[in-house]
Structure formats: structure tokens, C-alpha cells
Amino acid sequence: MTTLLEVRSVRKSFGGFAAVDDVSFELRSGEITGLVGSNGAGKTTLLNVLYGKTFADSGSIIMNGTDVTKIPAFERVRLGLGMVFQITSVFHELSVTENLQLGALRKGREVRPSSDTDIDAILALIGLQSRRFDIASTLSHGEQQWLEIGMVLLAKPQILLLDEPTSGMTRAEAAKTADLCRSLLSNGTVAAIVVVEHNIDFIRRVSERVLVMHRGGIIASGSIDEVQKDQLVRDSFLGRMQ
Amino acid sequence: MFTLSNSLVKVISAAWKRAVEIPQSERRRVTEIVLGVLLFSLPFVLSDLFLIDRFGRYFVWAIFAISVDLMWGYGGMLTFGHAAFFGSGGYLVAIFTTRGGSFLPLPLWPAVGLALFVIAVFSFLLATLAFRGRLPLRGVEFAVITLAVAFLLEQYARAGGDLTGGQNGILFEVRLGMFGLDLHRGRGFYALAGISLLIVYVVARVFVASRQGLITRGIRGNEDRVELLGYNVPNVKVGLFVMVAVFAGYAGVLFYVHDGIVSPTAVGATASTQVLLWVALGGRGTLAGPVVGAIVLQHLTATLSGTLLDTWLLVIGVLLIVVVLVFPGGILGHLNRGPAR
Numbered sequence: 001m002t003t004l005l006e007v008r009s010v011r012k013s014f015g016g017f018a019a020v021d022d023v024s025f026e027l028r029s030g031e032i033t034g035l036v037g038s039n040g041a042g043k044t045t046l047l048n049v050l051y052g053k054t055f056a057d058s059g060s061i062i063m064n065g066t067d068v069t070k071i072p073a074f075e076r077v078r079l080g081l082g083m084v085f086q087i088t089s090v091f092h093e094l095s096v097t098e099n100l101q102l103g104a105l106r107k108g109r110e111v112r113p114s115s116d117t118d119i120d121a122i123l124a125l126i127g128l129q130s131r132r133f134d135i136a137s138t139l140s141h142g143e144q145q146w147l148e149i150g151m152v153l154l155a156k157p158q159i160l161l162l163d164e165p166t167s168g169m170t171r172a173e174a175a176k177t178a179d180l181c182r183s184l185l186s187n188g189t190v191a192a193i194v195v196v197e198h199n200i201d202f203i204r205r206v207s208e209r210v211l212v213m214h215r216g217g218i219i220a221s222g223s224i225d226e227v228q229k230d231q232l233v234r235d236s237f238l239g240r241m242q
Numbered sequence: 243m244f245t246l247s248n249s250l251v252k253v254i255s256a257a258w259k260r261a262v263e264i265p266q267s268e269r270r271r272v273t274e275i276v277l278g279v280l281l282f283s284l285p286f287v288l289s290d291l292f293l294i295d296r297f298g299r300y301f302v303w304a305i306f307a308i309s310v311d312l313m314w315g316y317g318g319m320l321t322f323g324h325a326a327f328f329g330s331g332g333y334l335v336a337i338f339t340t341r342g343g344s345f346l347p348l349p350l351w352p353a354v355g356l357a358l359f360v361i362a363v364f365s366f367l368l369a370t371l372a373f374r375g376r377l378p379l380r381g382v383e384f385a386v387i388t389l390a391v392a393f394l395l396e397q398y399a400r401a402g403g404d405l406t407g408g409q410n411g412i413l414f415e416v417r418l419g420m421f422g423l424d425l426h427r428g429r430g431f432y433a434l435a436g437i438s439l440l441i442v443y444v445v446a447r448v449f450v451a452s453r454q455g456l457i458t459r460g461i462r463g464n465e466d467r468v469e470l471l472g473y474n475v476p477n478v479k480v481g482l483f484v485m486v487a488v489f490a491g492y493a494g495v496l497f498y499v500h501d502g503i504v505s506p507t508a509v510g511a512t513a514s515t516q517v518l519l520w521v522a523l524g525g526r527g528t529l530a531g532p533v534v535g536a537i538v539l540q541h542l543t544a545t546l547s548g549t550l551l552d553t554w555l556l557v558i559g560v561l562l563i564v565v566v567l568v569f570p571g572g573i574l575g576h577l578n579r580g581p582a583r
Contacts, residue, residue, distance in 0.1 A: 072469075073469050074469045074470070074472050074473055074474050074475070077469075077470055077471065077472035078472045082470075083470050085467075089464045089466060089467040089470075090464075090467070091459070091460050091463035091464055091467070092463060093462075093463055094456075094459060094460070094463065101456060102456055102457065102460045102468070103471050105453050105456065105457070148467075151467075151471065152470075152471070155471050155472050
């Protein structure tokens with residue numbers, strides 16, 4: 001397995017508060033990494049630093065050998081990063097097809113423009129063929145989340161970042177999302193996925209490796225069963241760790 | 243009488259219901275064709291040259307409104323200072339055709355070309371500062387900056403001495419024409435403004451339907467998502483801003499050369515907010531809506547101000563409120579709602 005992303009001693013502070021504190025990990029091809037932790041642990045800030053919404057104060061982020069620590073978000077996307085938000089960010093006034101076209105149109109560096117066939121394939125993958133002409137605002141929350149994943153996939157990312165993808169979904173929708181994540185990896189659509197999630201059942205279904213964050217740092221990593229046995233993790237989730 | 247009006251309401255209601263079942267794109271096409279036929283047949287049905295000339299002026303306003311619609315309606319960037327470019331078109335052509343200097347005065351069309359070039363450069367620099375700075379401007383911040391630019395330009399125009407003519411502005415007598423044709427008044431001006439409007443409209447429609455137009459509509463919906471699909475959003479916004487500034491500048495050139503005078507209010511906030519009313523009334527994000535809004539409101543203003551000397555502003559204000567309440571998306575915005583196919 002090749003290393004796609006290296007996060008080295010990354011730190012991000014707001015005022016005197018270290019939201020992300022000396023975080024290091026590697027993301028290898030072929031794996032889905034779960035990022036868990038209680039509210040305020042620093043998961044979302046870490047994601048923001050990874051996709052370029054904010055820059056790290058110190059440390060470095062290396063994607064496929066390229067230092068992306070200080071480059072803007074759109075450049076990171078062009079290098080193969082895809083980001084899906086917890087609150088769906090599809091284009092509500094555009095149709096499903098137009099949303100996907102926006103994902104497929106990009107002709108920047110690392111160009112692999114997608115075709116109508118790609119859009120049809122993605123529609124089949126996310127199960128929205130019958131709604132292709134509908135305006136995105138008429139889709140359910142789960143469908144909007146899948147549409148957003150479809151848009152991001154059309155930009156052909158290697159690494160997919162998912163911020164609480166099952167938030168607000170029904171059990172059935174969450175199960176379908178888990179299947180979607182696994183199939184994306186197994187059929188080679190993406191090379192690796194990072195999932196931030198509170199839904200531990202979902203993490204158990206999709207992730208081989210879990211990173212546990214607490215107070216800005218990573219306190220444990222391993223399989224879900226391994227980290228659940230870790231006393232530090234149990235204390236941090238139960239609020240006993242100071 | 244009651245039965246008749248009741249039947250009429252039923253007929254209109256049924257027609258409306260059937261109309262909204264027609265796919266959006268077809269409704270838009272029909273609206274555009276009807277509007278085009280109505281507007282371009284006027285010289286054949288009107289004999290009043292003054293009225294025909296006045297419609298030429300409305301067409302110029304319509305170009306101005308289209309430029310604002312591209313920025314606000316499609317790009318989602320509200321601008322309170324768009325008259326800065328409209329008025330600058332007039333000022334620059336007036337300066338280039340009347341002032342002396344190393345290469346001045348210029349004949350009309352080279353002066354127009356130079357004026358539009360200056361507007362393009364100025365708008366590029368302004369947009370670069372606004373969108374590519376350390377803290378890129380969005381929403382209200384951007385709107386306030388555009389208002390400030392219009393205000394500054396108006397103040398400069400008032401204080402500009404011989405160059406801008408100060409409070410009085412610049413009186414200049416340059417006649418619009420090309421290939422030996424006099425296009426300065428009446429049917430000639432109507433034709434020049436009408437063809438200009440048609441060209442700008444077609445360019446705007448092609449732009450909206452293009453890849454760049456889709457990205458622009460995406461920016462209106464969710465700028466962050468567009469960036470996270472790999473697009474360089476500041477570059478797209480800068481390109482759009484330059485295009486709409488040049489459109490507005492060209493409209494200003496036609497308008498003020500036709501009038502033969504340009505004064506400080508041309509670049510100010512009043513003209514900038516007036517155009518927003520036209521766009522809002524006609525329906526932002528529709529292109530044809532702002533054309534309708536500009537023509538209807540300006541024609542109402544011209545007609546009512548001559549007949550209701552003391553109350554015409556009040557009447558127009560009430561009309562605007564009623565229309566906005568009944569059609570929140572503007573007249574054509576309301577008509578264009580419904581299935582997308």
C-alpha cells in the first residue's frame with residue numbers, strides 16, 4: 001500500500017487555544033480511516049486544515065509527495081482531494097444533472113474531464129437516475145448527500161474526505177452510504193477515504209483503522225475493537241480524562 | 243359584469259396553469275421571441291419619431307440592466323455601484339473626444355474603443371483587489387465596496403476641474419454614426435441601440451448556457467463548493483466583473499453620446515440603485531426580465547412624470563411594492579418557475 005497523504009506535526013490554534021495539536025498520521029491507499037472523538041476534539045478543524053479551508057500554523061501536509069500545506073483548496077482538489085460536507089452543499093437551484101456537470105466540467109491542471117457517460121455511471125452509482133432532471137432542492141437529505149458525493153467523484157479524487165456523512169440520515173440511508181463507501185474503494189473510484197463520524201456503527205462497518213482525537217491530539221489508533229478497549233479512549237469519551 | 247370578470251379570471255387562471263406546465267426552457271424561448279417581435283416591430287407601427295428615439299434610450303438602459311443581471315442574478319454578487327462603469331463610459335468618451343493632448347481629441351469610435359479598454363483595465367484592477375486579496379470580499383462587503391467606488395467617482399467627477407467639467411459635467415457634440423449612416427436620433431438611434439441590445443443579449447445568453455455560465459450560477463448557489471470542485475473562483479469572478487463592466491460602459495457610451503452631456507450623477511449611487519429596481523422588477527437571473535423591467539419602469543416614469551406632476555413618484559413606488567409582493571421573483575422570474583425540462 002502506498003502512502004497518499006502524510007500529516008506531520010500539524011498544529012492549528014485560535015487565539016491561545018490549540019484546536020489541532022501536533023497531529024501526525026499517514027493515509028495509505030486502499031483503506032478507509034475513521035476519525036472519531038467527542039465534540040470539540042478537533043476533528044472538523046483537522047479536516048479544514050486537510051482540505052485547505054484554513055492553513056496549519058506549523059507542521060506539514062504532503063499529498064503524493066507534494067507539500068500542500070500552504071496551497072489553496074482548489075489546488076488541492078486538482079491534486080486529487082475531494083471533500084464532502086456534513087451539511088450538504090449541493091447547488092439547490094440547479095438540476096441534479098447540472099450539479100453533476102459542475103463536478104465534471106473542470107479543466108484545470110491534472111485534467112481528466114468527465115463525459116456524459118461518466119455522469120450516467122455516477123447517477124447509477126448514487127441511485128439518482130430517475131431524478132436527473134429534478135431540481136436539487138427537491139431531493140431528500142440523504143439524496144442530496146449522495147448527489148454531493150457524486151459531484152465530488154466526478155472531479156476524480158484519489159482521497160475522499162467525508163464529514164459526518166450519515167448525519168441526519170435514516171438507518172437505511174446510512175447503511176446505503178456505508179455500502180457506497182466500500183464500493184467506491186473496491187471498484188477503484190477512489191484510493192482512500194477519511195470519514196469523520198459520530199455514528200460508531202457506521203465506522204465499524206466501513207473503517208479498517210480508526211484515529212481517536214481528544215483535545216486537538218490523536219490519543220489512539222487501530223481497529224475499532226482495539227481503540228474501544230483503550231483506557232484513554234474510554235476515559236475521554238466518558239469525560240474522565242483531564 | 244361580475245360574471246364576465248369572473249369568467250375572465252377563470253380563463254386567465256387556466257391559461258396560467260397551462261403555461262407553468264410548459265417546460266422552463268420552452269417558456270423562456272417563447273417569452274424571448276414575443277418580446278423580440280414586440281420591441282423590434284415598433285418602428286413599423288409607430289410614427290412618432292420622438293417615441294421611437296425614446297425606445298432607443300430604453301434599449302440602452304436594458305443593456306445596463308443585463309450587465310447587472312449577469313453579476314447579481316447569475317453570479318449572486320449584488321452591486322450598488324454599477325453606474326460607476328455606465329457613467330465612466332460617458333465621461334471617458336466625452337474626455338477623449340473633446341479634450342486636447344498628445345493623442346486627443348479622438349474620433350468617436352476609437353474613443354469608444356479606448357474608453358472600453360480603460361473600463362476593462364479599471365474593473366480588472368478593482369475585481370483583483372476585491373476577489374483576490376488576502377480576505378476576498380463576498381456578499382454585503384462587496385456590495386458596500388461597489389457603493390464606495392461609485393461615491394468616490396461621483397466626488398471625483400464633481401471636483402475634477404477642467405477634465406470632468408466639475409458640477410456641470412461635460413457638454414459634447416459628437417454624433418453617433420457609422421458607414422456614413424446617421425444613427426444619432428430617431429430610427430437611426432433606435433436601430434443602433436436595438437442591434438447593440440440584441441448582440442449583448444445573445445452574448446449574455448450564450449455565456450449563461452456555457453461552462454463558464456454554469457460555474458457562475460454555481461458560485462451564486464455555493465461558492466465554497468465550487469472551489470472544492472477545483473475551480474479558481476476568484477478568477478471566474480474577476481472575468482465576470484470585467485465583462486459586465488464593459489457591457490455597462492458600452493451602454494453608458496451610447497446613452498451619453500446620444501444625450502450630448504454627462505454629469506456627476508451619471509456615476510453615482512442613484513443610477514446604481516435605479517438599475518437594481520429594473521432587475522428586481524423584471525426578474526433577476528432571467529436576462530429577459532431586466533430588459534422588461536428597464537423598459538416598463540422607464541416608460542412609466544417618462545409617461546407618468548408628464549401627467550401626474552406631483553404624485554408620479556408615489557404611484558411608481560406603490561406599483562413597485564405591489565409587483566414585488568405579488569411576484570417576489572420578478573415578473574419573468576415568476577413566469578419561469580416550474581419544471582426545469
